[in-house]
Amino acid sequence: MGWPQMSGEDNLLRLVEAADGDENDYHLQDQVGFILRKAHQRHVSIFASHIGDLTPPQFAALAKLYDIGETSQNQLGTLIAMDAATVKGVIDRLRARGLVEVSKHEVDKRRLLVNLTPEGREAIERLIPLARAITEETLAPLTAKEVATFLRLLAKIA
Amino acid sequence: MGWPQMSGEDNLLRLVEAADGDENDYHLQDQVGFILRKAHQRHVSIFASHIGDLTPPQFAALAKLYDIGETSQNQLGTLIAMDAATVKGVIDRLRARGLVEVSKHEVDKRRLLVNLTPEGREAIERLIPLARAITEETLAPLTAKEVATFLRLLAKIA
DNA sequence: CTGATATCATTTGCATACGAATGAATTTGT
DNA sequence: ACAAATTCATTCGTATGCAAATGATATCAG
Numbered sequence: 001m002g003w004p005q006m007s008g009e010d011n012l013l014r015l016v017e018a019a020d021g022d023e024n025d026y027h028l029q030d031q032v033g034f035i036l037r038k039a040h041q042r043h044v045s046i047f048a049s050h051i052g053d054l055t056p057p058q059f060a061a062l063a064k065l066y067d068i069g070e071t072s073q074n075q076l077g078t079l080i081a082m083d084a085a086t087v088k089g090v091i092d093r094l095r096a097r098g099l100v101e102v103s104k105h106e107v108d109k110r111r112l113l114v115n116l117t118p119e120g121r122e123a124i125e126r127l128i129p130l131a132r133a134i135t136e137e138t139l140a141p142l143t144a145k146e147v148a149t150f151l152r153l154l155a156k157i158a
Numbered sequence: 159m160g161w162p163q164m165s166g167e168d169n170l171l172r173l174v175e176a177a178d179g180d181e182n183d184y185h186l187q188d189q190v191g192f193i194l195r196k197a198h199q200r201h202v203s204i205f206a207s208h209i210g211d212l213t214p215p216q217f218a219a220l221a222k223l224y225d226i227g228e229t230s231q232n233q234l235g236t237l238i239a240m241d242a243a244t245v246k247g248v249i250d251r252l253r254a255r256g257l258v259e260v261s262k263h264e265v266d267k268r269r270l271l272v273n274l275t276p277e278g279r280e281a282i283e284r285l286i287p288l289a290r291a292i293t294e295e296t297l298a299p300l301t302a303k304e305v306a307t308f309l310r311l312l313a314k315i316a
Numbered sequence: 317c318t319g320a321t322a323t324c325a326t327t328t329g330c331a332t333a334c335g336a337a338t339g340a341a342t343t344t345g346t
Numbered sequence: 347a348c349a350a351a352t353t354c355a356t357t358c359g360t361a362t363g364c365a366a367a368t369g370a371t372a373t374c375a376g
Binding site for chain 1: 184188189191193196198199205222239300304307311313315
Binding site for chain 4: 082
């Protein structure tokens with residue numbers, strides 16, 4: 001019989017088939033990687049519309065420093081999921097703007113300690129409410145129950 | 159009463175609270191943007207472990223050209239969610255490797271037509287099975303039912 | 317104690333990703 | 347038909363993101 005007159009809502013069907021992998025056609029737009037990339041793009045765009053003068057990685061660095069206080073650049077990178085090369089660039093730019101400051105670790109001379117400046121603390125306290133709005137707008141297409149489900153499953157694959 | 163002895167699995171609770179926004183603490187690791195970024199990172203890493211000589215955007219370009227045939231660079235960018243500047247770089251690199259070729263549109267002289275070369279066609283046909291394995295591994299932490307739910311919700315916010 | 321390992325930070329090179337500006341070509345509105 | 351607006355492609359600048367190599371420091375094993 002096959003698939004007689006597939007009509008209406010076939011998106012879900014295609015997504016399930018894409019997950020199955022037992023189809024001959026390959027549809028990029030149904031692959032989790034492609035959709036993940038688009039969802040990330042949309043979120044970054046929403047972020048930029050609310051917080052224009054800071055990128056999500058820069059915000060993440062400030063938010064984590066606000067949360068845990070002074071830490072080494074390396075440890076900070078681990079906590080915000082950035083490799084050493086990436087976190088260095090982020091911290092360099094935040095430092096150039098006076099939002100964080102660095103100092104040498106007295107005991108372990110390999111480590112570079114990073115901390116918020118008073119301006120950085122002001123900035124992150126001002127921005128956190130906006131970040132909540134960004135989260136809300138990103139999740140706006142979902143109902144409250146769907147949000148809970150989505151975040152649970154997303155965390156599983158992250 | 160408040161929250162007496164929160165114990166055991168509080169991840170879900172924190173995620174729901176994060177979505178609510180009605181908490182005083184801000185936990186970066188519970189924000190959808192941060193988890194989305196990490197999920198995307200994990201997928202790219204899985205992709206690289208299976209397909210080392212091509213990036214996900216490059217693969218997307220080849221897969222879409224395989225799907226729809228010759229198109230303008232601009233149209234291709236729209237279909238694979240890349241802006242004009244990004245798609246140009248991707249096509250330049252694919253062209254340098256002989257996987258795609260470009261030509262001028264005879265009627266509309268603004269357009270640059272892009273198409274697979276025979277080598278590009280061979281490559282994408284060889285890679286699509288690997289791409290299915292990448293999708294599978296990315297979604298491995300989820301059950302089949304969770305996969306269907308997750309893809310449905312992810313598509314909603316993408 | 318000391319040689320082998322491991323960790324931390326930096327640097328380089330490459331690849332997205334996007335805003336903004338530019339120029340060429342086309343389409344639209346009147 | 348023609349000026350205005352739009353579309354397509356390119357270029358520039360900035361910012362992640364990661365692999366690989368390097369140098370400095372610290373830790374470990376024997």
